[in-house]
Amino acid sequence: MKSILKYFSEIFYGVKSLLGGMRVTGSYFFRPSTIVTQKYPENRDSLVMFDRFKGEVVMPHNEKNEHKCTGCGICEINCPNGTIEIISKMVETEDGKKKKAIDKHIYRLGMCTFCGLCVKTCPSNALAFGQEFEHAVFDRSELIKVLNQPGSQLEKGVE
Amino acid sequence: MENVLNSTVEEQQEYIINMGPQHPSTHGVLRLVLSLKGETVLSVEPHIGYIHRGIEKMCESITYPQIIHLTDRMDYLSAHINNEAVCLAVEKALDVEVPERVKYIRTIMAELTRIQSHQLWWASFGMDLGALTCFFYGLRDREKILDIFEETTGGRMIVSYNCPGGLMYDIHPNFQTRVKEFISYFRKILPEYNQLLTDNVIFHERSKGMGVLTREDAIAFGITGPSARASGFSCDVRKHEPYSAYDKVKINEIMYSAGDTFHRYTARIDEMWESMNIIEQLIDNIPEGPFFVKMKPVVKLPEGEYYQRVETARGELGVYIISDGNKNPYRIKFRSPNFSNLWVMNHISKGNKIADLVAISGSLDLVIPDIDR
Numbered sequence: 070m071k072s073i074l075k076y077f078s079e080i081f082y083g084v085k086s087l088l089g090g091m092r093v094t095g096s097y098f099f100r101p102s103t104i105v106t107q108k109y110p111e112n113r114d115s116l117v118m119f120d121r122f123k124g125e126v127v128m129p130h131n132e133k134n135e136h137k138c139t140g141c142g143i144c145e146i147n148c149p150n151g152t153i154e155i156i157s158k159m160v161e162t163e164d165g166k167k168k169k170a171i172d173k174h175i176y177r178l179g180m181c182t183f184c185g186l187c188v189k190t191c192p193s194n195a196l197a198f199g200q201e202f203e204h205a206v207f208d209r210s211e212l213i214k215v216l217n218q219p220g221s222q223l224e225k226g227v228e
Numbered sequence: 229m230e231n232v233l234n235s236t237v238e239e240q241q242e243y244i245i246n247m248g249p250q251h252p253s254t255h256g257v258l259r260l261v262l263s264l265k266g267e268t269v270l271s272v273e274p275h276i277g278y279i280h281r282g283i284e285k286m287c288e289s290i291t292y293p294q295i296i297h298l299t300d301r302m303d304y305l306s307a308h309i310n311n312e313a314v315c316l317a318v319e320k321a322l323d324v325e326v327p328e329r330v331k332y333i334r335t336i337m338a339e340l341t342r343i344q345s346h347q348l349w350w351a352s353f354g355m356d357l358g359a360l361t362c363f364f365y366g367l368r369d370r371e372k373i374l375d376i377f378e379e380t381t382g383g384r385m386i387v388s389y390n391c392p393g394g395l396m397y398d399i400h401p402n403f404q405t406r407v408k409e410f411i412s413y414f415r416k417i418l419p420e421y422n423q424l425l426t427d428n429v430i431f432h433e434r435s436k437g438m439g440v441l442t443r444e445d446a447i448a449f450g451i452t453g454p455s456a457r458a459s460g461f462s463c464d465v466r467k468h469e470p471y472s473a474y475d476k477v478k479i480n481e482i483m484y485s486a487g488d489t490f491h492r493y494t495a496r497i498d499e500m501w502e503s504m505n506i507i508e509q510l511i512d513n514i515p516e517g518p519f520f521v522k523m524k525p526v527v528k529l530p531e532g533e534y535y536q537r538v539e540t541a542r543g544e545l546g547v548y549i550i551s552d553g554n555k556n557p558y559r560i561k562f563r564s565p566n567f568s569n570l571w572v573m574n575h576i577s578k579g580n581k582i583a584d585l586v587a588i589s590g591s592l593d594l595v596i597p598d599i600d601r
Contacts, residue, residue: 083429090424094361105368119375121400123382149294184297184388185396198382 118200123183126153126176127199128216135224136217137195140171144187144196152180153187171217178204179212193227242270249278253356253586256596260573260589267581272574280600287560292318292527293391295560300386302562303598305345306540309338311390316471317536317547318392321529328473329517330394332510335473336407337377337389338538339503343414344373345541346496346503349593353493354425356590357434362425369417376406392527394520407511411504418500426497435490439576439588442487449575450568453543455592458495459487465539477509489584492591526555542566542593566598 097103109116118124130136140157158172188196196216206212247260254260257278263270283298290298292314299310312334319326347370354362374384380400381389389396425431441451446459456463464481466474482498484491529551537546543565552558569592577585 086427086429090361090428093420093423105371119379119382119400121380121382121397122378147294149290149297182297183383183386184294184300185382186293186297189391189396 118202121198122200122202123185123198124202125178125199125204125214126181126187126196126216128174128195129197130218130221131224134218134221136221137193137224137227138171138174138217139193139195139223139227140169140174141192143190143192147186147190149184149186150180150182152177152182170223174216176214176216177212178214179209195227241265247585249275253590254596255352255590255594258570258594258596258599260585262582262585264582267583269577269580269582269585272577272585274570274573276570276596276599278600279597281597283601284560284562288557291555292529292557295557296390297386297388299562300388301597302564302601303540303542303545303566303595304385305348305595306341306542306545307385308334308341308387308389309538309540310545311388312338312472313536313538313540313545313547315390315392316538317534317549318527318529320536321532321534321549321551322392322523322527324393324521324523326394326521327517327519328515329519331473332514333395333399333519334390335477336507336510336514337380337387338472339507340373340376340407342503342541343500344370346500347373349496349541350421350425353590353593356586357431359425359428359431362421365417365421365424369414372410372413376403376410379403379406391520393523394518398519399514404511404514407507411507411511414500415504418497421497426494432490434584434587435493435591436488438489438580438584439591440486440488441572441576443485445572445575446487449572451543451572452565452568453539453541453593454482454495454499455492455569456543457482458484458491460485463544465537465544469537471536471538473510474506477506479506489587489591496593528553528555529557537563540565542595542598543569562601564598564601566594566596570594570599 128136128138140155142155145153145155154175155171156173156175157169159167160170162168185198188198204212242263242265244261244263247262248254249257249259259275259278261273261275283302286298287295295314296311299314300307302310347366351363351366351370354366377387378384380403381387381396441455441459443460446456446461451459451461452463460483462468462481462483464479465471467479467481480502482495482502484495529549531551531553534549534551535546537544544563545565546563548561548563549557550559573589573592577588580588
């Protein structure tokens, strides 16, 4: 008799536990406000990333096409993967002195691990993280970027 | 020949099959060579090294601040705690005392990391046992923590938030409100986890009494973390050797004595509650002040050996640095929790069925990149 009771009580508790789980999933069925899914490619226009999001390294330029990079090479030294390469040139300033300036600030996105050391250690805050995250390209060579815009110059007052 | 034809599968001798390296329930590229008799597991032989990247060797050629981005990629689910371990070791070597603010933020971030790691573990553990709904619910709640990480650190899993001497950036102004929002949200959600999986009768049948690990074996195999505490081995580094701000909070060490799959599961669920308690003790009291100590541009450790251990989501992580006075370490060794936890698998899954092996390996919560490094 006891074993029969135990048998049926086990069935009862088994069904009860299963229904308990189903109640959770079922309750979400009637609470559409809890949906968190985003329709990603469709919501591109309204999608805003967090302001600190590490999408890619960029070099902000002002409206006069000037950047703050002096070509000191600290980002190049600090990068753990050799992502950054700085090619510098000598330019003549207005008072006739020769000065080092960047020719190309090469950034290899394919090698970057987004550790943030280049942005953090830059003494003149020339680098920043951009919000762009759709980096898929058809050819690997497109991932090698030159961060300073063509014809750009060093901002006045940055040493 | 006649003998073979007349015998059934049950009567035949043991045979050997491969589980992995591309098996969904090994959660990575882990290859298990199983020796079976019928459906019963006779022995499990893990073969590792499929995702070996030589992180320890790579660390020998880069500077100390640069090591952070590699430890992120060891145990990607406790990335912040791994980073903290290296930073604490370097700070110990240089005798640098970081500001209180740094300690508080590091502790809060570490506990958030622990919660999100356990959430993902709960999600995938449910999926291993055939409860696919768990996977969606676990990842849905984990997203909230990842958003907190993304807002403050810029990264979701690979946070790179620590640096020797403090933090990379200060916390985001929204950080405290978001964390509090998350905790009040998750306190309501965790009972749902219990309703869904913990109370489920099928789950009980599949986990209770499976893969029993005794306390003695846990100590002998060097098991740490929730897996060991479920066997009654008190090994919480946060309690026994407090680092960061753990000496300022009250921690309940989650202990069970049964040591089977079910108790390894409940230990992790209880750790999520405990982590929320720890965060609540700290979140309102973050002291004002600087978020880093000014370090020299090139960090050079004095000659010697340094060791620091921390409690990651899976157990005890040890960082052992030998320095010869240069800017990069002479040798660095990580004592990773997953590597030690893996080798107990053969011991505790002997005699169980092959389907239960999935449950047992899931309850050990292995992260393969941390095993291979």
